[in-house]
Amino acid sequence: MQPLRIGIDGRAFNSPAAGIRRYVAGLTRALLTLGEPIELVALGGRNSSAIPRGVGHVAEPPHPPTNLGWTLVGLPRAARRAAVDIIHAPAYTAPWWSPVPVVVTIHDVSYELHPEWYPYRRDWLRRAFYRRSAEGARLVLTVSRFSAAEISAAYRIAPERITVTPLGVDEGFAPGGMETSELPPTVAAPYLLHVGDLHERRNLAMLVEAVLFARHFGGLPALSLVLVGIDLGVGEGLKQLATRNGAPDAVVHLSSVAERQLRALYRGAVALVYPSLYEGFGLPLLEAMRSGTPVIASSAGSIPEVLGDAGVLLDPLDQHVWTQTIVDVVKDEQKRARMRTAGLSRVTEFTWRRTATLTLDAYRRAA
Amino acid sequence: MPPEISVVIVTWNGRHYLEGCLEAVATQTDVEPEIVLVDNGSSDGTVEFVRSRFPGVRIVALGENRGFAGGNNAGAKAARGEFLAFLNNDTIPDSTWLRALRDGIDAPSRFLLTTSRIVYMHDSSVIDSAGDGLFRAGGAFKRHHGARADAASASGEVFGVCGAACLVSRYVFEELGGFDEDFFASHEDVDLSYRARLRGYRCRYVADAIVRHHGSATLGRGSVSAVFHGQRNLEWMYLKNTPASLLVRTLPGHLVYNAASAAYFARMGHLGVFLKAKLAAVRGLPSIVRKRSAIQRTRTVGARAIEEHLERRWLSAKVREKHFDVRLAVR
Numbered sequence: 001m002q003p004l005r006i007g008i009d010g011r012a013f014n015s016p017a018a019g020i021r022r023y024v025a026g027l028t029r030a031l032l033t034l035g036e037p038i039e040l041v042a043l044g045g046r047n048s049s050a051i052p053r054g055v056g057h058v059a060e061p062p063h064p065p066t067n068l069g070w071t072l073v074g075l076p077r078a079a080r081r082a083a084v085d086i087i088h089a090p091a092y093t094a095p096w097w098s099p100v101p102v103v104v105t106i107h108d109v110s111y112e113l114h115p116e117w118y119p120y121r122r123d124w125l126r127r128a129f130y131r132r133s134a135e136g137a138r139l140v141l142t143v144s145r146f147s148a149a150e151i152s153a154a155y156r157i158a159p160e161r162i163t164v165t166p167l168g169v170d171e172g173f174a175p176g177g178m179e180t181s182e183l184p185p186t187v188a189a190p191y192l193l194h195v196g197d198l199h200e201r202r203n204l205a206m207l208v209e210a211v212l213f214a215r216h217f218g219g220l221p222a223l224s225l226v227l228v229g230i231d232l233g234v235g236e237g238l239k240q241l242a243t244r245n246g247a248p249d250a251v252v253h254l255s256s257v258a259e260r261q262l263r264a265l266y267r268g269a270v271a272l273v274y275p276s277l278y279e280g281f282g283l284p285l286l287e288a289m290r291s292g293t294p295v296i297a298s299s300a301g302s303i304p305e306v307l308g309d310a311g312v313l314l315d316p317l318d319q320h321v322w323t324q325t326i327v328d329v330v331k332d333e334q335k336r337a338r339m340r341t342a343g344l345s346r347v348t349e350f351t352w353r354r355t356a357t358l359t360l361d362a363y364r365r366a367a
Numbered sequence: 368m369p370p371e372i373s374v375v376i377v378t379w380n381g382r383h384y385l386e387g388c389l390e391a392v393a394t395q396t397d398v399e400p401e402i403v404l405v406d407n408g409s410s411d412g413t414v415e416f417v418r419s420r421f422p423g424v425r426i427v428a429l430g431e432n433r434g435f436a437g438g439n440n441a442g443a444k445a446a447r448g449e450f451l452a453f454l455n456n457d458t459i460p461d462s463t464w465l466r467a468l469r470d471g472i473d474a475p476s477r478f479l480l481t482t483s484r485i486v487y488m489h490d491s492s493v494i495d496s497a498g499d500g501l502f503r504a505g506g507a508f509k510r511h512h513g514a515r516a517d518a519a520s521a522s523g524e525v526f527g528v529c530g531a532a533c534l535v536s537r538y539v540f541e542e543l544g545g546f547d548e549d550f551f552a553s554h555e556d557v558d559l560s561y562r563a564r565l566r567g568y569r570c571r572y573v574a575d576a577i578v579r580h581h582g583s584a585t586l587g588r589g590s591v592s593a594v595f596h597g598q599r600n601l602e603w604m605y606l607k608n609t610p611a612s613l614l615v616r617t618l619p620g621h622l623v624y625n626a627a628s629a630a631y632f633a634r635m636g637h638l639g640v641f642l643k644a645k646l647a648a649v650r651g652l653p654s655i656v657r658k659r660s661a662i663q664r665t666r667t668v669g670a671r672a673i674e675e676h677l678e679r680r681w682l683s684a685k686v687r688e689k690h691f692d693v694r695l696a697v698r
Contacts, residue, residue: 016661016664183538184538184539184542185474186479230664231666231667236669253567253667255667256542258542260541261541261542
């Protein structure tokens, strides 16, 4: 039997979005360990160490500039050059015409349902591009049952054309002792951790207020909030909010950090706080659970589906209940121990191997 | 128990300097640093000499010359200390040097990089560098270069640390991904400091941290190689790091600055190298654009926080510096 040759949009391996990079790296590594007759090729993008060993690479053929030009012209040409049987576009944008079937992964459709969170120029163009990509694909992959229902509703795609492939988590995240020298020098315990880019949808102003209340009225004057993620427009406002309330040290923004540093930050945190108003999956939930870090999260979007009963789920708009829960969890060590055990047990079902098995099954149906 | 400080020294055919340098680092007051010597493929028996004379020194032998940036990155990787001190091979630090640099660190105020008072070996009353400054027009300069030592007796915030003798939190160094190895040598310390600033970290000059320095021992002052790397890397440093709004406002000044530099190097008989360097800078643009977008995306401070640390008047400072360098070259 001929092996199935799968072409993956190579630009995803160096995507600016950390979640996308994790997804393609985790997925392709696991696909290669399944022992199935398949071959993987990264189509275009830089041939860097971000592409796992065992995945081939073909350079980008000439194509019009911009991401649009690459996706619509370059990617199909690269697919023909590499003689693949199927193209997997791992993040939203897929060719509309292609010599072989296309599978596209849509991680969430918040931009369709809440355009007010994305006040960017030309965002309408992005939305149209994403929509056309989803409509043109043979199969749509997504990462939670919640997202599957949202995509089906937003794009009027039949549920049969959508496959749910939940994400996995890297084994490098692990519980363990904490050496203070591993923490960034600007971070001091006790701290709450938020991982993810800083924008409206993440509901961080509410979170900063809850932390300020916990400091002033909850008897936790040294508590701080560490934000790991790229600032997409709200960072300055959050820092000002803390400064105006006389607590400039309550918010520490770290932008992007090295992998080893991120792992240490999870291990050292009192809890991961995740008040997002909308998520398609929520990878930091898995990373926290695997690190043995308690999770306090919003009940919106896919979060309950991922977290299960392993953490505390709260109304993302009720700042009062967030303040109370934060104070409770920080002060109650036994509660934290219970959450930690529950998380470690819950997270075992989320493996890249499962993601890979479900994805390969979808490739075969599409090819 | 990992050491508090690792001192990283990169050397390339500099065996004759190393004895004094290593001796001084090994006998620091109050601190017992780990010493990491990175050998960039010397052919003068450096490795054997250090192994027999300083058995406590950890040696990272690279076998090839990876420059100042690559050598220091390799040393930092091998180092275990919470702080990394970078020190040139042609220096002799005072016995309280490391203690003073370490005391200058103030994490809550985000001072996580400190830099030394570097004076000349042959005349320690003259300053080589009191930390690095940056002009709005894009050029870098050594603060108080050529001035009398007492001109630099006040510690305080500076734009950047001087790679010849500075201390950097290892955490910050790793967060930034270390020195940019494409620079090879020259301006990589300004580039590192700039990237640290864009993440909200600050640099402090510590007047009590005194180091005596031969100066330009490896590349040679005014040598073709120094001009080439300096002039190429200056453009890369400027184009990678300057936030867009500031870039627009400083670009005219940057062009004037370059015109003046061209005139200066023409007079020194280096116009060919100067032009070659600018051409090399342009050739590296695709990679610079990629790095730039990553840097600007992950910065946590605005353009104004950078701008307030830039020096406006470059002409007078440069004239003084060049006069001094010419005098130095003549003696």
